[in-house]
Amino acid sequence: MFQVQDQSLRPLTTAHLAQTMSLLVLSNQELHDKVIAELASNPALELIDERICPECRRRIHGPGRCPVCSRTAVQDEPIVFLSPRDSYRPTRRNSSDDFPYSQEPAAPEDRTTFVLRQLAADLLPEDRELAVYILSSLDEDGFLADPPAFIAQATRSSMTQVKRVLELISNAEPVGLATEGPRQALVVQLHTFPQDDPRVQVACRMIQEQFSELGRGEYDKIARALNVKSRLVHEATEFIQENLNPYPGRAYWGSGREPGTGDPNVYHRPDVVISSNPIEAEGPLVVEIFSAISGWLRVNPLFDKAVKEADEDQSDELNEHLEKANLFVKCIQQRNNTMRLLMEMLVTKQRQYILEGARHLTPMTRAEIADHIGVHESTVSRAVSNKSVALPDGRIIPLAKFFDRSLSVRDRIKEIVREEREPLTDDAIASQLKRDGIRIARRTVAKYRSIEGILPARLRAKKKLSTAA
DNA sequence: CTATGGCACGGATT
DNA sequence: AATCCGTGCCATAG
Known part of the structure; x- marks a missing residue:
């Protein structure tokens, strides 16, 4: 005691x-x-x-x-x-x-006000009520619980009005809110990225055409169906995982x-x-x-x-x-x-x-x-x-x-590769980095490259000018 | 012969 | 003490 x-x-x-x-x-x-x-x-x-x-x-x-x-x-x-x-x-x-x-x-939790605050500038006064209705009727994943037509009817609004508001909401943070499901959310989010990035292009097609395969991880099948290299499919998948959010x-x-x-x-x-x-x-x-x-x-x-x-x-x-x-x-x-x-x-x-x-x-x-x-x-x-x-x-x-x-160095490498005129070897990249004051071994460049999912110089196609900037 | 990837070692970090 | 990271060496593919 x-x-x-x-x-x-x-x-x-x-x-x-x-x-x-x-x-x-x-x-x-x-x-x-x-x-x-x-x-x-x-x-x-x-x-x-x-x-x-x-x-x-x-x-x-x-x-x-x-x-x-x-x-x-x-x-x-x-x-x-x-x-x-x-x-x-x-x-x-x-x-x-x-x-x-x-x-x-x-x-x-305060999603509705959070989004509304962002919308304040763009939202027409007459749309405000509709926006509130939509935001508060979303399900817990942030998707539309009812189809747009239903919303229009319930709020006595026109379809164009509903669509206009939905578009505004889905482009506010978090991007992809108030869409019909994970798939639509991903599509909307994808639009915020540079459209000339090949990964974005492939990702877009993957999501729209091969969504269920993507979910199951059937990358080979996707590659065949879309007729692109499986490497690219992997890169696109990675891109999706790193930058997009289905919910x-x-x-x-x-x-x-x-x-x-x-x-x-x-x-x-x-x-x-x-x-x-x-x-x-x-x-x-x-x-x-x-x-x-x-x-x-x-x-x-x-x-x-x-x-x-x-x-x-x-x-x-x-x-x-x-x-x-x-x-x-x-x-x-x-x-x-x-x-x-x-x-x-x-x-x-x-x-x-x-x-x-x-x-x-x-x-x-x-x-x-x-x-x-x-x-x-x-x-x-x-x-x-x-x-x-x-x-x-x-x-x-x-x-x-x-x-x-090593993050910043890896980022430099990514940039160098992105801007290269023709495929640079690891050695070339290493000396390029040295010029910028980053001293790393050639072997290490190779390692970073693979971490970043960049193909070896041999297998990298010649860059087109369109990829720049 | 050159560019890469694998293995493994030593030093730094956790 | 366990782990991670950068590197050197070597085998291999092109």
Whole structure:
């Protein structure tokens, strides 16, 4: 009894650490499940539905207005939701449990307003109601639950009006929303890419003519049916997997899988979303770290009180619950804090990459980051693993990609090949790179080439001028 | 003979 | 301690 009490009274730092670590590796989805499970099994934990006033950061119960400054409370409640200043210099240490909150939620749940906001400029006033109707009637994958004709009838609108609105919606972020199904969504998304890219052309035909074969991975059959090289079919498939998302409304699809193992059914929502500031393009990036739960997780104060009043014989058990809950909440906070620090660092160091693409990835190691934010490198390692992040351009990449030392070089190679007049050998590419100050061995060029799915010089056809730019 | 891909080694990273 | 990455060497295909 006494021992138990001793143990539970003091939240052991080792236990604390251990649990924080185990929570850190989890993706949001996994953490969500974990929290739900914990809530169910531990009566001392409580999830409360509080909002934060954007102005004075007071907590407000339920929807409504802040009693102090009478501003409307934010609707969505990611626990951590922040927009670090770009000038942020990463030497600062933890600022306790003080999380910054922002007031511009763009959570997936709020799809309707999210899309409407984008449409504001293009939407005719008389179409607005129709747009709202369509957006709110979408099924959970973001597809049309009813055919356009039905919508027209239900809203007493004309077909042309419905089509006009649908077109607008499907071209807004997330592109492909409000289409009839995965296939149509893919087609719409494909239109946003340069049409002269051969991969795009083939991908387009694959989706339109050979969709079920594509789903089954029957690449050879597709190649024959379309009368194109199977190599091209593979490249197109890869392109689809990396750039398109068949379920735009639900989540993005993980592009982190290796080519080949990419199961077209792996989709997930990102753990972090980075978007560029719509107001001032040069301003700070907006970073949202999604919370695993909506609302606030805390130790139930009633339970706390109950424990103190409880009989001696029961209090052991109750205390245990209490301490566990306490620990859990602390660990969650710790996790959030670490994620925040990490993302602030990342956004600051890799701004160029985030905004301008693969070539500008600054090489860095996890150890470096760990040093800067003052945690152990294994902590960073855990925090990075299993997470994905959405970039402003909509691409979803694994967080680990920020640490890919060869990414920028591979991108250069891709560019060199894309712009070559006639097939360059690996050696030629290597020396070309050397001119740009990148010193790598010929053998390595070959390796990168294969990673990028670029054929050897011999097999590369002569480039036509049309492929340029 | 030249361009590539395979295997394997050493050093860095995790 | 386990893993990943860049490279050198060598066999092979063209």
